[in-house]
Amino acid sequence: MGFDLESLSEATSGAIGALVSTTVLYPLDTCKTKYQAEVRTHHQQKYRNISDVLWEAISTRQVLSLYQGLGTKNLQSFVSQFFYFYGYSFFKRLYLEKSGNKTIGTRANLIIAAAAGACTVIVTQPLDTASSRMQTSEFGKAKGLWKTLSETTWSEAFDGLGISLLLTSNPSIQLKQRLLMGKPSPKTGTESSPEALSAFSAFVLGAVSKCVATCLTYPAIRCKVMIQAAESDEDENQEAEQKTQKTVSGALYAIWKREGILGFFKGLNAQILKTVLSSALLLMIKEKITKTTWVLMFALRRYLFVTRARLKNT
Template identity: 75%
Template sequence: MESLVEATSGAVGSLLSTTILYPLDTCKTKYQAENRAHHHQKYRNISDVLWEAISTRQVLSLYQGLGTKNFQSFISQFIYFYGYSFLKRLYLKKSGFKSIGTKANLVIAAAAGACTVVVTQPLDTASSKMQTCEFGKSKGLWESLSESTWSESFDGLGISLLLTSNPSIQYTAFDQLKSRLLKEKTRKRGGEAAASPSPEALSAFSAFMLGAVSKCIATCITYPAIRCKVVIQSAEADETKDKSRKTVPGALRSIWEKEGILGFFKGLQAQILKTVLSSALLLMIKEKITKSTWITMLALKRFILVTRSRLKSS
C-alpha cells in the first residue's frame, strides 16, 4: 500500500511539474543540443531560443512533444517511486534495521533508477528529438519512433544508466534531510507522535527547499554526462549528420573539439534552473498529496473488502 501511494503521488507530482516548466525545458534542450564552434553558434544563450520562437510566431511550439514528455515522465516516476519504496521496505524487512543508511539508500535508488531507464528510454529519446526539431516541424510520438530502428530508440541508454546516479544522489539527500527535519519537529513537540496510520509530511515550503538543494547538488555533479546525452539523442537533427555523435566517445570528442572543456558545462545554469524548479515542485506536490492519496487508497481498499464480503455472503 505504501509503495503504491508513493508511486501515485510521485507520478502526479511529476506530471504537473513537467507541464508547468515545459517551455523552459524545450529552450534548455535546444540550447544544449547545439554543438558548433563558438563563432558559428546559433544560440548565444537560452533566451535566444525563446526569442526565436517569439519572432517566428511559433510560441506554441515551445510545447512540442509535451504529450510524449508527460507520458514518459508519468511512467518513469511511477516506476521509480514504486521501485524505490518497495526496495527500501524490503531492505528494512530483511535487514531488521529501523532506518536505512546512506550507502544502502544510494544503491536502492540506483537500482530503481536503472529499471526506470530501461523501460522508458525509447520515450526519452523520442521526446528529445521532438524538442530539438525546428519550431513548427515536430513530429508525433508514433512517427518519431517508427523512423528509428529498435537500437536507435535506445540511443544514450548507457549514459542514461550512468545518470541514474543523479536521482540517487538527489532522493538520498532529500530523504536524509527530510528524516532529520521531521525528527527535529517531533523532538520539539516533546516526542509525541501522532497515532495516525498516514505518514507525516513536510510543509510545502520545506519540501520545496529540500528538493531544490538536493537536485542542485546532483545536477552539478552529473552535468557533463547530461550534456553528452542530449548531444547523442539529437544527433539526427544536426545539419552535419555526423553519425559519430551517436556514440559516447564521438559526442565527447565533438564537444571537446568544437567547444573546449567549457562546452561540457554549456547550459548548466539553465539546467539547474529547470531541474531544481521541476524537482522542487515535484517533491512539494508529492508531499502535499501523499496524505490525501493515502486516505483515498485506504477508502478504496475498504470499499473493495466490503464489496467482496457482501458478494461472498450473497
C-alpha cells in the same frame, strides 16, 4: 507483501507531481534542450544563449512549438516517476521487513535508490529519446510519438541508455530520509505511515540536492542530449557531423574539438534552473498530496475488501 498501500501512494503522488512540474516548465525545457544539442561548427553559431531559442520561436510565430513533444514528455515523466517511487518504496519496505531493522542505512538506501532508478530508466528510455528528438526538431516540424518511434530502430530508441543509467541517483530522496530519521511514529516507533515535509522544506531540499547533483553530472547530461537530438536536414555536411555524435565518445570528441573544456558546461545555468525548479516543484506537490493520496488509497482498499466479502457471501 500483499497490497502495498504505501508504495502505491508514494508512486501516485510522485507521478502527479512530475506531471504538473513538467507541464509548467516545459517551454524552458525545450529552449534548454535545443541550446544543449547545438555544437559550434565552422559556421556561425545559431544560438548564443538560451534566450535566442525563445526569440526564434517568437520571431517565427512558432511559440506553441515550445510545447512540441509535451504529451510524450508528460507520459515519460508520469511513468518514470511512478515506477521510481513505487520501486523505491517497495524495495525499502521489503528490505526493512527482511532485515528486521527499523531504519534504513545510507548504503542500503543508495543501493535501493540506484536499483529503482535503473529499472525505471530501462523501461522509459524510448520515451525519453523520442521526447528529446521532438524537442530538438525544427520549430513546427516535430513528428508525433508514434511516427518518431516507428522511424527509429530498436537500438536508436535506447540512445543514451548508458549515460541515463549513470544519472539514476536521486539525492533528494536520500536527503529527505536523513531529515526524517529520528522521527518514528509515536504509537509504534516505526515508519508505519508516510511523513510529510512542509512545502518550504521540500522546496529547499529539492533545490539544494538537485543543484549539487546537476553540477557534478552536467557533462554527461549534455552528451546524452546530443546523442538523442534529432538530425538536421539543412545540409549534408551537418547531417554527417551529427551522425558521428551518436555515441558517447563521438559526442565527447565533438564538444572538446569545437568548444573546448568550457563546452562541457554549455547551458549549465539553464539546466540548473530547470532541474532545480522541476525537482522542487515535484517534491512540494508530492508532499502536499501524499496524505490525501494515502487516504484515497486506504478508502479504495477498504471498498474492494467490502465488495469482495459481499460477493463471497452471495
